[in-house]
Amino acid sequence: MPAAKHGFSIPPQISLGTVLNAVPRPWWWWDFITTRKLEFASLSSTGGTVGELLDSAMDPSINYDDLGIIRQMWPGKLVVKGVQTLDDARKLTDLGVDGIVLSNHGGRQLDRAPIPYHLLPTVAREVGDDIEIMVDTGIMNGADIVASMALGAKFTLIGRAYLYGLMAGGRAGVDRTISILSEQITGTMKLLQVNCIEELSPRHVTQLTRLASRILDPELKV
Ligand SMILES: Cc1cc2nc3c(=O)[nH]c(=O)nc-3n(C[C@H](O)[C@H](O)[C@H](O)COP(=O)(O)O)c2cc1C
Helix, strand or coil: CHHHHCCCECCCCCCHHHHHHHCCCHHHHHHHHHCCCCCECCECCCCCEHHHHHHHHCCCCCCHHHHHHHHHHCCCCCEEEEECCHHHHHHHHHCCCCEEEECCHHHCCCCCCCCHHHHHHHHHHHHCCCCEEEECCCCCCHHHHHHHHHCCCCEECCCHHHHHHHHHHHHHHHHHHHHHHHHHHHHHHHHCCCCCHHHCCHHHCCCCHHHCCCCCCCCCCC
8 A cells, every 4th residue: 555655644744755756846846835734624633644543443343233322323314334245234224224335445455355336236136125225436437337326226436536536637627527427327328228317227237247256146147
C-alpha cells in the first residue's frame, strides 16, 4: 500500500524524501503553498500515520448484539455496509435493518475477499422482498450499474471511479465521471431494448460461473 509505505499522515509530514521528490516539481510547491491545508472534515490530525489510525479504529469484537442496541437507539433508517455473505444478509434482515450494502470496501484491505456482485443474485432472491439491497466494489462502467440493478440492487455506490475524476479534474472531473457513467447507463439500456429501470431483470445479465465463488451461490447455473 503506497500510503503505508510512505507513512502518509494527516496533516502530511514533510520528510527529506518528500522534499527530494518535490524538488523537480515546482508546481507541487506552488499548490502546497497556495491551497488550503489538507484535512478530513471530521479529523484535523491522525496523531500518527493513516495506516495506524485505521488499525486502531477496527474493532473485531463488534457483533450483532451491538447492532441490536444501535437499532434500538436509532429510530431512523439504518443501513449496514460491508455485507459479504448470505448468512449476514439474513441476520441483518431479521434485525430490522432497512438496507444493506454488499461490499468488500473495494477490496483494498482484504484483497482476497469475495466479489459482492457475485453474491447479489442469491441475496436478492432470498431477502430482496424484505430489505433494500445496494452493492459496490468494482463499479467502473455504467454497464456495471445496469447489471447490478437488473440483478436486484436498488442502486450502486462508487468509490474509486469518482476519485479518478476528482484527481484528474477536481469538481469538473467528478461531474465528467457522472456524465460518462450516465451515458453508459442509457447506452447499455438502449442496446438491451429496455425503456426504464423497472424493466430490467436478471434475464438481462449473464454472470460467468468461473468467476463466482461456489460457496456464495451453489445454485448458480449460468
Ligand atoms: C480512499 C478510500 C477511502 C475509503 N474509506 C472507507 C471508509 O472509511 N469506510 C468504508 O466503509 N469504506 C471506505 N472506502 C470504501 C468505499 O466506501 C467503497 O466501498 C469502495 O471504494 C467501493 O469500491 P470501488 O472503489 O471499487 O468503487 C474507501 C475507499 C477509498 C478509495
